[in-house]
Amino acid sequence: MSLQIAPLQKEKHAQTKINTASPFAFAQEQHILPVVVQEFVRIGAEMPIVFIKDAASDRFDVVAMLGLQTGENLMVADGKWQGFYVPKVLWNHPLILADDPGKEGQLLVALVESSPMVNTETGHPLFNEDGSESDFLKARVEIMREFFQQSQTTRIFNKALADLDLLVPQTLTIKLEGKPREITGIYIVDEKKLNSLSDEQLLDLNKRGMMPAIYAHLMSLQQVQRLGDRVNKAAAVAA
Structure with a gap:
């Protein structure tokens, strides 16, 4: 089903509610998610954090791996999150920040109207009876604003690396049901190159607060097998 996205308007969406009973069902088939450096430590305790490269722009983005192949999300089941920490990018759906078609370079709050979470009967209202924003909406908008700002910091981090x-x-190799599987198409920080940087370069990274995120990324790579263990466990149950 194609997404139907519209700018959030109090006149149009006065009666709209968001049902959060199954808040993560929309991500059921997403095997990677964008993350920000501010959450590396918490995400890295459960999921691998890796870099991917846009072939068209040569730009690197950083993502958390939720599955080992396209369309596989091992962290969501029946619309519920299976881990402890939920990546920030998942918090606000079906509300998103989108480009404002009328103002170049500006963003606006939009609603994924095609989401099953959107209705007029049950859930959290987006607007109060007097037309003002509900506390639920205000909180979500603030989270989106914070995530956008942190995304800019993360882009600077990626570019610096x-x-x-x-x-x-x-290439990461894990064991699935006793057999090795290779995961390709990802990038990681090369520890040898990191350790061979000059004192000046390392000091600069440290002053910019980037070293903790680098180490969190490297430590998170140990979680690849944890995803594999989820696959193995599911296969054992099915058998």
Whole structure:
């Protein structure tokens, strides 16, 4: 089903409610999600954090792996999150920030109207009876604003690593049902290159607060097998 997205308007959406009974069902088939550096430590305790490269722009983005293949999300079942920490990008659906077609470079709050979470009967109202924004909407907008700002910081982080030539392609190998499987198409920080940086370069990264995120990323790679264990467990139950 194609997404139907519309700018949020109090006249049009006065009666709209968001049912959060199954808040993550929309992400059931997403095997990767964009993340921000501010959440690396918490995400890295449960999921691998890796970099992917846009072939058209050569830009690197950083994502959390939720599955081992396209269309597989091992962290969502029956619309519920199966881990402890929920990545920030998932918090606000079906509300999103979208480009304002009338104002270049500006963003506006939009609603994924085609989402099953959107209705007029049950859930959290977006607007109060007097037309003012509900506390639910205000809280979601603030979270989106914060996430956007942190995304800008994360882009700077990604570019800094790329400029230092620290990101290298990597093949990860895990065991699934006793057999090895290779995961390709990802990039990680090369520890040897990191350790060979000059004192000045390392000091700069440290002053910019980037070193903790780098180490959190490297430590998170140990979680790849944890995803594999989820696959193995599901296969054992099915058998």
